[in-house]
Amino acid sequence: MSKKSLGLLLSALLFSFGLLAQNTLHPTSQAYEYPTEPEVLEKLEQWRDQKFGILIHWGIYAVPGIVESWSINNEDWIRRKDTTQSYTDYKKWYFGLKDQFNPQGFNPEQWADAAAKAGMKYVVFTTKHHDGFNMFDTQFTDYKITEGPFKNHPKADVAKYVFDAFRAKDMMIGAYYSKPDWHSQYFWWDYYATPDRNVNYDIRKNPWRWNQFKEFTYNQINEITTRYGGIDILWLDGGWVRPRSTVNEEVLSWGAPIPDFDQEINMPRIAEMARKNQEGILIVDRTVHGPFENYRTPEQGIPATMSADPWESCITLGGAWGYVPNDKFKPSRKVIQLLVEIVAKGGNLLLGVGPTADGQFLPEQIARLEEIGKWLEVNGEGIYNTRAIENFKDGKVYFTQGKQKEMYAILPLEEGEKLGETISWTVNAPSKGAKIQVLGEKGTLKWKTESGKTVVTLPKSLQQKLSNSPAIVLKYN
Known part of the structure; x- marks a missing residue:
């Protein structure tokens, strides 16, 4: 691919589907289900007191500065300006970005310091997005940060050092983990084409392969919850990986194909393991409402009404979740006012900030966060540890x-x-x-x-x- 055609493609990916992929408010009429375990309820109330957190998307997609993962999905809403490159070649190029991802400037202490100065109280870090590239030293695939050019760096096991840096600031720790894995042969099997975001084979005809994927997922979550210190939140994305019986009007509103078989990964077993490893850990199985969605997560927007049930709006500081060149960042005034509205309506704000491919926050990002923090230093009493009221x-x-x-x-x-x-x-x-x-x-x-x-x-x-x-x-x- 020439530099010119690559530039056209990257621009198209950012503007034509970057926001569409993420801008979902997840409307639902299904009642929230409170957890029953005392330790989980205690952790949930602690989390509700925090009000303001940071979501960090970082992976191989930062190298070209494009939207995370979604460009390798082949659903018909995706538009690529460069029509000369085949889908197969594009996926090969994207997956091959692992050989270019070498963030020698990786500075998790800078991230944690900026977040603390912003008044943030918890972090959710992407251990693996849908593309399957692992930002931790998993033993169940070699598609990971510790197998590329960064492997000899003293902080190669990225997730460990991110979590350690934020723990040093007394923040709650959240691990984002994508349930789908578009790199795994147990999810997108090369024997077939990959027409959409779902598993690309019939699970009923290939039960062994799907069981392998379930074990892979279980084993990776076991690693995250045993090898990386205290974890407060397991934030599971990719809500189309779910039992078919749970598909509702919310899922149908996404417009994605719905297979006529289950894509369940045995969440009761995963939850039991995770809570054995991390007592009281919050589990956020996004959009799969029930006992394993301990709080709701509307995305890139704010619900119209107040809710006394726990929820969190995840909203980007710029226009994208990860790093993209020349992104436009929201003024600190705007973020503060979003925080005020969200908290008054009963929620938390999880603000998305994406580091560069070299592993640092941009000066503009740090400046915005510092401005937010200066306001919270004076006014945080009206935000932290509060609850919503009916006349909000x-x-x-x-x-x-x-x-x-x-x-x-x-x-x-x-x-x-x-x-x-x-x-x-x-x-x-x-x-x-x-x-x-x-x-x-x-x-x-x-x-x-x-x-x-x-x-x-x-x-x-x-x-x-x-x-x-x-x-x-x-x-x-």
């Missing part, structure tokens, strides 16, 4: 509640918007004689509630001082 919003004002029933009213401000003399709302009125203060500021504010409307008066000095803030947080009882 009135007009532009969002509300959260602390564990001692203290209330927080949060007013987002757009760039250039002037802060007025008053902030008002008609729900969640302060109790008689309550004190209202702006987080980070001394003194209390004048307020009154008349005819159901609470009006808080801001002195001119505060109006001017806070006019550039992404959001103002008021605390009251």
Whole structure:
């Protein structure tokens, strides 16, 4: 492939299907099922207190800077601008990126430091995406970071050093793991073509091969949960790998083909093993609602309503999950306001940040994270350890509640918007004689509630001082 045609292809892959592959809100009418194990419930409440985490997609796709994995899928929604290269040749090129992936600048301490300064409290790191390239030293395939040009680096077992760096910042640790594996001969068997994201052979006619895949998956998750220290979250992606009986309107909305046989991997057995290895570990079998989806994970968007059940919006800082050249990163103001809305509606925000092929965050990414952290240093009390309430919003004002029933009213401000003399709302009125203060500021504010409307008066000095803030947080009882 010439440099020119490669460039055209990479641009097409980024813009024509990068967002389509990921932009799913996972709508569902199926009720959430709370875990029953006390240790899992305790871990779940701990996770709900954290509110803000980082999702790190990193793999061979960072070398050319394209969307992770999806370009080797052959479903008809994928468009490649370069029509001269066969699908077989493209897959060979993509899988061969392992021989170019040599991140000599790999710096997990930089990542963890940036995340901590942003006010993030947990990490989810991609141990393996759908393309099957392993970012840990698995013993069950040689398609891994420790078998390429990076193998002699002292931090070649990447997942270990990522988890260690974030543990050193006292963060909860999450391991992303893709259930489908498009490199494995037990999932995409070379004997047949690979027409879509599903297993490419009839499991009913080839039970041995599928059983081998189930054992492969079990063994890899066993490795992750025994060899890499304490793991708090097992974040399983690839929701089309599931029992056929669980296919619902949500799955059908993806528009992907549905085989007329099960693609189940025996989640009860995997969960039992994982929780034997890691007591109380949260299991997030994304979109497969039931006992192994301990919290919901709407993607690239926010649900319209509040939910008292645990959930997490996973949203990218830029336009892509992994590194792509010239990505456009969201302003810190936008991320802060997303966080406010998500927390007020009862969720956590998992922000996607992709390192470069060399293994570092870009200066622009670090700058955005630092700006977010500066706001949370002052206003985090209204975010962390809070819970949603029924009347979570009135007009532009969002509300959260602390564990001692203290209330927080949060007013987002757009760039250039002037802060007025008053902030008002008609729900969640302060109790008689309550004190209202702006987080980070001394003194209390004048307020009154008349005819159901609470009006808080801001002195001119505060109006001017806070006019550039992404959001103002008021605390009251």
